[in-house]
Amino acid sequence: MSTRTSIAHRLPAALRDDTGGTVLYGLLAATAIAVPLLTALPSSSPFNLSPYVLTLLGKYLCYAMLALAVDAIWGYCGILSLGHAAFFSLGGYAMGMYLMRQIGTRGVYGDPVLPDFMVFLNWKALPWFWYGFDHFWFAMVMVVLAPGLLALAFGWLAFRSRVTGVYLSIITQALSYALMLAFFRNDMGFGGNNGFTDFKDILGVPLSAPGTRMALFVATVVALAASYALTRALLRSRAGRVIRAIRDGESRTRFLGYPVESYKLWLFVVSAVIAGVAGALYVPQVGIINPGEFAPINSIEVVIWVAVGGRGTLYGAVAGALLVNYAKTYFTGALPEVWLYALGALFILVTLLLPRGLVGLRPATWFPSRRRLGVRPA
């Protein structure tokens, strides 16, 4: 016990009392170093990492960021959002719009300004909401603003009128569903059914180049670590305590004089922005974004990642996202029939038997942070 404490004292302040976080940072650092090395190996080597696996890993890490965003509001504030796929997709669409503009004259129709689908729809000029997306910085601003502003407007409306619990879950699901239907429409100007694909360049370098892919992967690792650090710092702060107080007794916190709505709103916006950034990193790696990403089932799947990993721990959400997605890749490849059964069973078993997720299975001595970031069934 004493050695453990002494090690903890030598760690930087942010990592003290955060065993899970330390492990996460360590693993992410190891990934950021090992993956480029393994990809550099000749393809004959058994340890070589193929571009397919690299893309898959990058995708998982984006999902992990999304899970982190959901855990921040669900695990710590008790807000079960069934619409986070919408924020993820909005970030992805903002990035997709930039990538579409970078195609330039290399599209099928060769139009220097209009993306292919607009030429196909016989549009003559770029719609106003596409202005600026030829600049990377503008697209990055929109990656933050689009989900952030939607979360701000929606959260303001919902929290102000004290929509809580299952009501809020259903309304967020409806939001995501409405956006999905809207993006499916051709005249929305977002490519309709097919969405965006066939990207060529990012920041002037071809997307398909191994170096670009590696850079995107490392950027995702860094973004995930940064999101973890940010949410953890936020939730460990004084504000974080109020947020947990809201989760455990909303009315009581309100009566104590805290502006419950503002706390919820800002946490919701931060969470939405993290989801948006995850989406923006997802699109160039996967190479496609379409309205299917808005589907309500996607949002619900995120929630199960968090539940499997362990809600209210942040690193548990990351672990859950990686595990469940690995299982999904495996099952949909090997036993496609079984996947929905497995996912359904996972939902049932985790909620029934593992309310604290896999993280909850570790021995009690691993719980230095338990008292501070304790979890209670919502």
Next chain:
Amino acid sequence: MAALLAAVFLFASPAAAQDAPAAAPAEAVSTPVPPADFAGLVASLRDAGFADKEAIVERLVASGHASARVVLRALLEDRLVVRAPDQGVFVATSADETLPAADLLDPVTLKPIGSSPRDALTRIGTNNRLRRVLKGLVARTELANADPAVRLNAVTELLRAPDAQTTALLRERIGTEYETRVRREMETGLAMADLDGGDKPARLTAIQVLSHRLLPDVLNRLKALVAKAPDGSFVEPDADIRAAAAAAVDRIEQARSIYSGAETLFFGLGLGAVLVLVAIGLAITFGVMGVINMAHGELMMLGAYTTYVVQTLMPNHIGWSIAVAIPAAFLVSGLTGVLIERSIIRFLYGRPLETLLATFGVSLVLQQAVRSIFTALNRSVATPAWMSGTLQLNDALSLTYNRLYIIAFTMIVFGLLLLVLRRTRLGLEIRAVSQNRAMARAMGIRTARVDALTFGLGSGIAGMAGVALSQLTNVGPNLGQAYIIDSFMVVVFGGVGNLWGALIGGLTMGVISNLLEPAVGAVLAKIVVLVALILFIQRRPRGLFPQTGRAAEQN
């Protein structure tokens, strides 16, 4: 029966008498011994020449026999045939020569006597002149038929290709027609004919008559009167006629738009009724247990598949299948619901968000199970004859029977559910548990049993909603998902846990989305409804009919 025959004869005889002078010589020349009875007359058609046939046909009409009309129509439509083996004359039900066999009717009794291969049948031929005579005779006999439906049909058929002969015939019959529907149809036809004539007062009267009709044909005809030719001059030279026609067009269009509004309302109510059925199941499970059952849509899907299975089990009694499917679906979905409650939900009380996740898992499993058993393909469920077709209220407004029945069914289920909740022991216990679980238990109510039964009841209603839905759309594994978000909206709109909220909410949502659909398209209508709902929740966070009292204050 005798009186009816007499009536037919009375109507028919003037016609026969009128045509008699033309027919008499032919008869005198070539039919030496005319067979007196009906069967004999029909049989004699077999070998008669065209002129003879004409005489026989006249006599068939004059006989006043009830089957004369059918025989004449069969002859006109090339369906009167001679069967080779016995040289008997029969009525075939179809004139289609490409079919290998035809079903035959006895010409006298009109009873089916089985079918015969096509090659054994020779049709009794007609020529142009005979057909013209036949057409007139058939129309005449039919217009004199005692059954208004036959008369109406005859008029519609006559008006399909009107000529001087038919107008004359109609003018002659209109005086004796007492059935309003048939008379209206005749008046319309005559007015249309008058419109083409040169007599100005008659034309104005005709426009007057037509202005009370709603048929698209009439509207187009009147519109043609006020239209301009390409060179800018009016097609119709007479200004009075034009003015009258313009007024009539206005009137008709106004009436038609009112009726099409009524039709939209009706379709909206039909859609709303399904939503209500889905939502009341959700409402009672949430009201009692505070559980949002994400598998509710899949329980509905089970109901729809039950209908499919029932129909495959009794393919010869499609008419009864729905009556069997309703209780069967209630049982299948209800028992599944009880099973879900006993095995999963009861461990999760007081944790509504986790229940939501667990039931979502159940929904995935049920979907995949259905996919494994029935494949992912859509199954089509047959609509029984008594549920198909439309109720034609007038020329502009028709209501489909399946929606009418679904609306009625919803009202019955709603009424029964209210009765169960208000008047039975179980209902009392359900209400007690939903108001205060702990107190109800203290008073000796077995809450676990009530929970299971309530959940079963809500799920059973979802199953019955599935039966209704199977009559509107195809049955597939995604059926539940397509409706579940809409029904959540209804529950949130109406107020969670409130039956009246589900009823008003469902009907309103159905009508609103149907009203919006023609204006902005189906997808945008959905989006508008969703956004409107999100805004509505701002004003009333607990829906139209919020739960009141202490039960509502738990947080």
